[in-house]
Amino acid sequence: MLEVQALESAYGRIRALKGVSLHVRSGEIVALVGGNGAGKTTLLRCLSGVRPAGAGRVLFEGADITRWTPHRRVAAGIAQSPEGRQVFSPLSVEDNLRLGAWRRGRAETACGIEKVFAMFPVLAEKRALPAGGLSGGQQQMLAIGRALMSRPRLLLLDEPSTGLAPLLVDRIMETVAALRRDAGVTVLLVEQNAVAALSIADRGYVIETGRIGQFGTGAELLHDPAVRKAYLGL
Amino acid sequence: MVAELLQFLVSGLTVGAVYALVALGFTLIYNASDVVNFAQGEFVMLGGMVTVFATAAGVPLPLAAFLAVLATVAVGLLLHRLAIEPARGASAVTLIIITIGASIFLRGVAQVAFDKRFHQLPGFSGSDPIPLLGAAILPQSFWVLGGAVLIFLGLWLFLERTLAGKAVRATAANRLAARLVGVDTAKVLALSFGVSAGIGAAAGVLVTPITLTSYDVGTLLALKGFAAAMLGGMGSPLGAVVGGLMVGLLEALGAGYVSSAYKDAVAFLVIVAVLFALPQGLFGRSGVERV
Numbered sequence: 140m141l142e143v144q145a146l147e148s149a150y151g152r153i154r155a156l157k158g159v160s161l162h163v164r165s166g167e168i169v170a171l172v173g174g175n176g177a178g179k180t181t182l183l184r185c186l187s188g189v190r191p192a193g194a195g196r197v198l199f200e201g202a203d204i205t206r207w208t209p210h211r212r213v214a215a216g217i218a219q220s221p222e223g224r225q226v227f228s229p230l231s232v233e234d235n236l237r238l239g240a241w242r243r244g245r246a247e248t249a250c251g252i253e254k255v256f257a258m259f260p261v262l263a264e265k266r267a268l269p270a271g272g273l274s275g276g277q278q279q280m281l282a283i284g285r286a287l288m289s290r291p292r293l294l295l296l297d298e299p300s301t302g303l304a305p306l307l308v309d310r311i312m313e314t315v316a317a318l319r320r321d322a323g324v325t326v327l328l329v330e331q332n333a334v335a336a337l338s339i340a341d342r343g344y345v346i347e348t349g350r351i352g353q354f355g356t357g358a359e360l361l362h363d364p365a366v367r368k369a370y371l372g373l
Numbered sequence: 374m375v376a377e378l379l380q381f382l383v384s385g386l387t388v389g390a391v392y393a394l395v396a397l398g399f400t401l402i403y404n405a406s407d408v409v410n411f412a413q414g415e416f417v418m419l420g421g422m423v424t425v426f427a428t429a430a431g432v433p434l435p436l437a438a439f440l441a442v443l444a445t446v447a448v449g450l451l452l453h454r455l456a457i458e459p460a461r462g463a464s465a466v467t468l469i470i471i472t473i474g475a476s477i478f479l480r481g482v483a484q485v486a487f488d489k490r491f492h493q494l495p496g497f498s499g500s501d502p503i504p505l506l507g508a509a510i511l512p513q514s515f516w517v518l519g520g521a522v523l524i525f526l527g528l529w530l531f532l533e534r535t536l537a538g539k540a541v542r543a544t545a546a547n548r549l550a551a552r553l554v555g556v557d558t559a560k561v562l563a564l565s566f567g568v569s570a571g572i573g574a575a576a577g578v579l580v581t582p583i584t585l586t587s588y589d590v591g592t593l594l595a596l597k598g599f600a601a602a603m604l605g606g607m608g609s610p611l612g613a614v615v616g617g618l619m620v621g622l623l624e625a626l627g628a629g630y631v632s633s634a635y636k637d638a639v640a641f642l643v644i645v646a647v648l649f650a651l652p653q654g655l656f657g658r659s660g661v662e663r664v
């Protein structure tokens with residue numbers, strides 16, 4: 140479904156991605172784990188088109204989308220819940236969701252909002268309140284819900300567990316697993332919390348300073364001694 | 374006493390409404406791009422000048438005013454398309470310098486296309502002052518205030534009640550997230566330029582019967598609108614309105630009770646005072662929230 144070929148991206152002279160290649164098959168949950176500054180966020184931003192790719196290609200369902208605008212990629216079925224949640228603070232919870240379905244019909248939007256509220260009932264209670272007033276966990280749910288509003292086939296999640304209590308992390312991971320199971324959404328999950336991510340992932344990649352290191356199934360990586368030492372602190 | 378105060382208050386609110394409209398133009402573009410568009414004053418000038426020259430050519434006033442707003446919107450969109458869009462990705466400072474260049478360019482073109490003299494429009498409802506509690510109010514003041522209220526209301530409805538307006542607010546709140554949900558932020562910026570130009574032009578049409586216009590009225594109006602936007606808090610539409618009215622009132626009361634010689638200094642004083650005492654302005658986003 141998604142194929143990234145030798146992708147490069149730089150901030151001025153800092154080369155954040157030095158030729159990253161990976162792929163995600165339809166219906167998979169793929170985890171991308173790695174330490175601080177490894178280039179995870181940069182990769183997801185390139186995939187959504189909000190950062191230009193310096194070299195390499197991105198293919199989505201066979202089409203070369205490397206130079207596509209962000210809104211064209213959303214329309215094609217790629218949505219992202221960004222690092223740090225990035226909700227529209229002054230806008231209400233409901234308006235945040237509505238904007239996620241920007242460009243979709245009214246009926247479809249209303250139906251999407253109800254689905255998100257069914258998934259995260261706490262958001263329904265706060266539907267009219269400004270998103271900036273929500274707790275961290277609620278903002279995370281809102282960011283994921285907002286991304287789902289465009290009915291993506293590929294969902295990019297950037298560190299959904301950051302700053303959340305362990306119980307909430309489990310809750311978010313269950314939600315991700317359920318999304319794939321019930322709605323057939325393909326997921327590329329970026330995490331520093333490697334245990335949580337690899338536990339629900341079919342496959343995983345480890346990224347180190349802009350390059351892919353190990354890769355394998357979630358279970359393989361979880362039991363790989365080198366990965367355990369470097370990323371799981373075991 | 375009361376009559377005098379009332380006179381000052383009405384004239385303050387009238388010019389204040391114009392400053393508020395200019396400040397609103399600054400706000401819209403700033404919110405979509407972090408750019409302070411210093412050609413905002415030229416939009417006001419164009420609104421007035423095009424109306425003056427169109428009516429002089431025999432076009433009836435309402436049609437002339439409509440054409441002036443339309444022409445200015447076109448200029449605003451062209452400014453975005455030809456000067457701002459090609460420099461996409463440049464720093465805000467670079468873009469601000471581009472708008473200063475555009476403002477000088479527009480003034481130069483206006484000087485050649487029109488002339489260097491002052492011009493006036495007749496009051497829309499005549500120019501016989503209306504007596505009110507001893508004060509004499511120009512009927513055009515009501516046109517300015519009424520027009521400004523309509524524009525504020527229209528803009529408020531657009532921003533608060535329509536999905537497109539919410540996309541504009543989302544772009545202002547978080548540009549990255551707006552792009553990630555598929556908002557075409559380049560289009561939002563183009564829209565902001567068009568709407569700001571239209572608002573500026575409408576202000577120019579409304580106020581020309583009171584203040585006269587010439588090719589270079591934009592400079593001072595931009596300065597005063599900028600002071601108003603700073604006072605209200607750059608980026609806040611409500612702040613732009615309140616800031617504009619306050620600068621207008623300060624100016625009118627200062628001119629009335631102190632000396633009209635320093636009228637134009639009020640805007641400078643406001644800018645300096647805000648920079649020292651209130652960097653976020655009255656309704657500005659707090660530093661914490663911006664992080």
Ligand SMILES: Nc1ncnc2c1ncn2[C@@H]1O[C@H](COP(=O)(O)OP(=O)(O)OP(=O)(O)O)[C@@H](O)[C@H]1O
Pocket residue numbers: 150153154155173174175176177178179180181182222331
């Ligand atoms: N806006 C920026 N300007 C300059 N350099 C940047 C910028 N954003 C990221 N970088 C650099 O690019 C590299 C990759 O950063 P990136 O944010 O993609 O890492 P990450 O894997 O997401 O890290 P984290 O786990 O901390 O979120 C780092 O060296 C970082 O310092």
Ligand SMILES: [Mg+2]
Pocket residue numbers: 179180181222
């Ligand atoms: Mg990151």
